[in-house]
Amino acid sequence: MDRDSAPQEITSLVGREVYTNNGVFIGEVEDLRLNLDSENVTGLALHELNRELFGAEISSARGIIVPYRWVQSVGDVIIVNDIVERIQRQKDDEDAEDEVAA
Template structure:
């Protein structure tokens, strides 16, 4: 059982299908409500996130936390939106 939120940093994150997403690099904190709002994962799996961009995984997507973090939801693929070319 985790005793401190900082123990989440460095844990591996997996989708519900067992695909490695990346490691937790930081926590997204809601200071007003004093709670963890999400997990910041950088250097993500390029099969899941275009260009291995960093993502914020909302805490509500987490299924369980132990030796690893298992997500109950993650999109099939995260892509970056390119700005439309001006004519």
Template sequence: METQITELFGLQIYTDKGMFVGEVEDVMIDVDQKKIEALVVSKVNDQLFELKNFKGLKIPYRIISAIDDIVLIRHLPGAFTGGSAEEE
């Protein structure tokens, strides 16, 4: 996966099961390792997460499957509180 960091801002994030997670607000970079560490999410789907005392959501870069018109992440069973009956 190769893309400009600025192209990530505003992209919608979905799980590989089609669940909307939110939008890319920022990118966390590990300067020492010269790699992207995580994506910071805004406009978080409040049906997937309990948002009491919400401090922000970071998606670890290692669970990203693809980036193009959207960001596709691996669905992590148990990571989301709401959603559909298809969840494992």
């Protein structure tokens, strides 16, 4: 995000789609987590999550919160680090190890 540009209303983030820097859809911004003392956005509350990434976890939850420090850029869409994909790969690797051990 260009820090020298004119500030925007934080509510303009609501409704934007969130993708990893590899182009994988994560979800849509539903709300923001704020630190009122420092007047900063600390997280993006996402819903309409990608079922392939989150599978069974999303059936029991309303959404997820992505730390704002993961955000790389904000435009028509929001781009975040590929950390979400890495977490999913680790989970898949753990599931595969459990299947082998069973």
